[in-house]
Amino acid sequence: MNYNDLINRTAHAIPPSGIRRFFDIAAEMEEVISLSVGEPDFLTPWHVRDVAIDSLQKGRTGYSPNRGFTALCREICHYYKRKFDLDYDFSTDVIVTVGGSEAIDLAVRALINPGDEVLVPQPSFVCYDPIARLAGAKAVPIVTHREDEFRLTAEALRECITERTKLLILPFPNNPTGAVMRREHLEKIADVLRETNILVLADEIYSELTYNGQPHVSIASIAGMKERTIVVNGFSKSYAMTGWRLGYALGPKEIISIMTKIHQYAIMCAPTTSQHAAIEALRNGDEDIAKMREEYDLRRKLVVRGFRELGLDCFEPEGAFYVFPSISSTGMTSEEFCEKLLKEKHVAVVPGNAFGECGEGYIRVSYAYSTAHINEALRRIGQFLKEENNSQQLV
Amino acid sequence: MDNFLKILSDNPRLSNAQIAAMTGLSEDEVGERIASLEREGVICGYKTVINWEKLEQTDKVTAIIELKVTPRKDTGFEAIAEEIMSFDEVESVSLMSGGYDFSVCVTGRTFQEIALFVAKRLAPIDSVTSTTTTFILKKYKEDGMILSAQSDERGADVL
Structure with a gap:
């Protein structure tokens, strides 16, 4: 059979992840030291795992309501009140999803008509463009710049808005740059959006991981923005619960109800064991978060210093657990750099262009690793840069 | 100070310059603080955990x-x-x-x-x-360290 003719054309046209090939090389190698993974190196706090085990022992193995257990919806709303001073109605404004990813997919599918445009600030996580395209939208990248500390600016936003713009993705704290949007930056974005009918999808999955004593600010808390914002968050990064696949969305009930309808037919409900665990995480997990954040912060400072000492320009990230140093001074492209570094020094980092074309010239380095591991990787990268430098001088 | 000691105890092989970056102290301050902790007998020594x-x-x-x-x-x-x-x-x-x-x-x-x-x-x-x-x-764990080699099972292909 000629499957190419049978497969959905949009799905077919989406290019496979550019870094697949790269990971395949790494998988074949021995003694690879990786700084490439986008998930915490901590384990889910024991008390959270314990509640999940208990729920299984008690035989709570059935479905939950489509939109999630009421107790969990309540805790999510308490949490957003407590952390970001936002009021959501637990009975209408929240849906529990399979990871933050499903919430993003649901929001896009609930809003997009064919031909709509979705604005995607880049560099950013890889899922927005394919999800928008699968829903029939055109994804429009907005380039963020090192000079603006990789923040979305009102000017850049305004330039990309057309009559067809439906949705702005707001992925901050940002993977891969570590950029954050403070209140004053969000105010300026809000000023632009209030004049329009554009909705915002705020991907706040890294909201607990901000540094320099500056807590995350949700754009929904800016005047006039709650009614046009869908907030997406989840448990993966803040509570080290990636494998539990649990996230949620908060927003206007008119949109959440449509998202719930899609979710009801496509997914039924998020995993119930995970939901029991998540209730415990929200009720008693603040200390766990604080501990992990403190540890990430130490490593963050170590890594930034490390790259600067090696002579690479490295923006100081204020959120998430990545640094995004520039490698343009080496004269190599991101992919050349990463492939050569992997082959010669067995160190795996991710080429910046995996997060949008404008990520070219950068690499993403995760510091969700022990300091000993980070130190060894930095040592090898240092050796690599020295050897590259020497060989260039010979030429 | 407790935090400073925790950093030292968890990361014994970092240089003073690296610890300075992590704590916000100057390199000299880190050196002086370590020296004074050694004098006071708070830091008793340094050892390598060997299996x-x-x-x-x-x-x-x-x-x-x-x-x-x-x-x-x-x-x-x-x-x-x-x-x-x-x-x-x-x-x-x-x-x-x-x-x-x-x-x-x-x-x-x-x-x-x-x-x-x-x-x-x-x-x-x-x-x-x-x-x-x-x-x-047989020793399984010593000084908080698990002695058998542990592999990182995190999905390397997940961004």
């Missing part, structure tokens, strides 16, 4: 010896502890609550060597009333 079983020819045996003693009239347990810890074979000495008084960790090249050490050095000490020797067969 000796990894080496093919292991000639290292460890035993835990439970000692019951009669405390001495004037010096109580202190003088006895000092006497025990003066031997090079002794890795650690702790005063215990419960069924016995001292827990003494002893290393030697063979089981026999340790047995002889107990018989000839520990048992004869004045005030020691009994000894129970228990040999360690």
